[in-house]
Amino acid sequence: MAAQAAGQDPSATAVIRTADAPTGLLPAVRKKDDAKPVRPAVKDKGDAVGAASVAAAAAAARDGGGDEPAEETKPKRGEKVVKLRPEQTGEGYKSVYSELTRPTLGSRIRTGVRVSGELMITFGLIVLLFAGYEVFGNSAKVEDEQDTLANQLDEQWNDPTVAPSTGPSKAAPAAPGKDLVGRLYIPKLGMNWVVVDGVEPHDIRYAPGHYPQSAKPGKIGNFSVAGHRIRKIFWRLDELHPGDVIGVETRSNWYVYKVSSSEVVRPTQIEVVAPVPGQPGKKPTKAMLTLTTCNPKFNNYQRLIVHAELVETVKRDPKLPDAGRPADIKKKA
Missing domain, CATH: 1.20.5 (Single alpha-helices involved in coiled-coils or other helix-helix interfaces)
Structure with a gap:
């Protein structure tokens, strides 16, 4: 039987009893027409026979099929590498x-x-x-306030109860609204304003104000007036030059002044409104007018000063057209 078994084709199927079978793997059975033998699956240590290692497959998949991992790129200067997935740290x-x-x-x-x-x-x-x-x-507000002041001034000047007394035994009643001085005209600028008596912020908010300690219009001394550097008041005061006319209207007279000089000074130089401008303590001999305002425009760290001298006085007559306004004050230069 052994000889017969030895003479048989090894590729043929043989029946072996379990008791006589040796321990181990059976040889692979090949077909006659198959030149290549069937190779058993490669096993890893500790794995079952013929089974592929799951851990090895997962590692191979992570490593890109067994290739070496790419070298980690270093961040450039100024760049910061932050991991996309959250990780737990001590903090x-x-x-x-x-x-x-x-x-x-x-x-x-x-x-x-x-x-x-x-x-x-x-x-x-x-x-x-x-x-x-x-x-x-606030130009509209200035215009409204000026219209109101003008109406008040006209009422004062037209009120017959404030006429001078005809005898020393009877005093005339005081004129209402003593804080109104008169009207100021600058023909070159086409502007005129009612002047109030006072230069406090609430006095000159919407009108030029007379320095109370300075002379009255037309009197010997220095009739000084301050005004804000805003469009409806002294915005263009820097356009005045020597010879330009400045007019003042009071209840009784018209006064014609002509510009003599202008200057820019510090706010502390109050001598510009002295009776003799620039010479405090000196006795005045002329009737002067001084206009002051902030300088430059949009700021107030300087003062623009315009000086003028009285050249003509004309009686104001309400019965005449324009109350007898002098021709120099009417025309616009």
Whole structure:
């Protein structure tokens, strides 16, 4: 039987009893027409026979099919590498969001500078808008106030109860509204205003104001008037030059002044409104007029001063057209 078995084709199927079978693997059965033997599956240590290693397959898949991992790229200068997946550390979980949003000293400083800059820009815009309103936006209010003052002045001048007394035994009643001085005309600028008596902020808010300690219009001394540098008051005062006419109207007279000089001084140089401009303590011999306003435009760290001398006095007559206004005050230069 052994000889017969030895003479048989080894590729043929043989029946072996289990008791007589040796321990081990059976040889692979090949077909006659198959030149290549069937290779058994490669096994890893500790794995079952003929089974592929799951751990090895997973590792191969992670490593890109057994290829060597690519060399890690170093970040360039100024760049920061942040892991996309959150990871747990001693300080808690870290992620892209937490790394990029966690405040640092530098970020706090930048935030403080940015907020301070925005606040300063906002404050500057508010100041600019307020200055623009003071210069341009209140023109209508100035006109309304001037119209009101003009009506009050006309009422005073037309009130027969304030006529001078005819005898020393009976005093005339006081004129109403003693805070109104008269009208100021600058023909070259095509402007005129009612002048109030006083230079406090509430006095000259909408009108030029007479310095109370200075001379009255047409009197020997220095009739001094202050006004804001806004469009409806002394905005163009710098356009006056020697020889230009400035007129003053009171209840009784017209006074014609002509510009003699102009200058720019510091706010502390109050001698410009002295009885003799620039010479405090000196006795005046002329009737002068001085106009003062802020300089330059949109600021007030200087004062623009215009001086003028009285050249003509004309009686004011309400019965005449324009109350007898002199021709020099009528025309616009």
